Amino acid sequence: MIRAVKSKPFNYIFALYNHYYLLRRRFRSFTLTGSLDPQVDIRDNSPIEPTRPVIYFMNHxxxxxxxxxxxAARQTSRGDHYVMMEEQQLQQYAFFRKLGAYSINKxxxxxxxxxxxxxxxxxxxxKRVWIFPQGEILHQEARPIRFRPGIGLLLRRSPNAIAVPVTLCHGMVQHDRPEISMQAGPPxxxxxxxxxxxxxxxxxxxxLEQQLDDHRSALVRMGQGSLPDALPLIRHVRSTSEKYDAARKRVNR
Structure with a gap:
């Protein structure tokens, strides 16, 4: 198994590269609804201690x-985050260890x-750990969503942990670049x-399946790539049509 070896200097540099070069060049928008830092136990509205461990489970x-x-974690969360990654992938991209990735050999x-x-x-x-319990990359419309039992084994081993569902919806709606909507559900x-x-x-x-269906349905109803009151995680990037319209307005003045 390959363990994570976090590096603060490398994290700082890579976070800038990821934000300004990778994400902003590829996506028109990336937004978050909900909080990655669970605060309230919805069973009795009691506060959740910020030091409690968290497992984030997300569609892949x-x-x-x-x-x-x-x-998203760098931008919005106070926790110390780690990600489980396939061993073959981590061997190929070993620098992810410095960001908090560690391996699993299925x-x-x-x-x-x-x-x-x-x-x-x-x-x-x-610590806080992100896992993809489906075990592989599947189309976001694939149903039913079936998890491998590993997430159950983890929660039984760490019964104090909180499980937070996170869904990602991506698509191209009214613009020529994809838009990403992330939603963190109730713990x-x-x-x-x-x-x-x-x-x-x-x-x-x-x-997770119910949250993903509701998430997708809300986006479809709106005809947009983000939900109301969502937090922007990258600065809005104008699409080709928006740049063209702006240029026409300047010419026609």
Missing amino acids: SSWWDGLLLYH ESASGIRTSLQYTSELLDSG VLEDWKALKSEEIAARLGHV
Whole structure:
């Protein structure tokens, strides 16, 4: 297993590169609805301690997902974030270790156990971990959403952890560049040890599927690439048509 080796100087440089070169050159907008820092237990409206460990579980529908969540966490969260990544990919892009990525080898039972143990150690020390429980990149319209049992094993090992559903919707609506909408849903808190791993995986898979369906439906109703009152995570980039319209106005003055 490949462990994360975070580097503050490298994080600082890469965050600028990711923001201004990668994301702003590829996307018209990237917005966030909801908070990546869970604050209230919706079961009884009691406050959530900011030091509690968090597992973010997200749909995995594009190559960009890791860079998008990295940017969102850097921009909006106070927590110390880590990301589980396929071992073959991390071997190829080893610099992601410096950003908080660590590996899992899904082809090895011992490798899976080692990665789950490492994840538990991160959570038990108050870290925040992002995982893609579908286990592979799938189209955002693929249904049903089925999770592998690893997320259940993690929550049973770290029963104090909070599970936060995060959905990503991307598409091209009225402009020539894709727009990305991220939504962080209400935190899920349960007596994880009282549930089997498969039950947890099934339950959280249903939670994410419902949130993703609602997220997509809201965007479709609006005919836009972002939700109302969403927080912009990159500065709005004008599309080709907007640049053309602006040029025409200048010429016609």
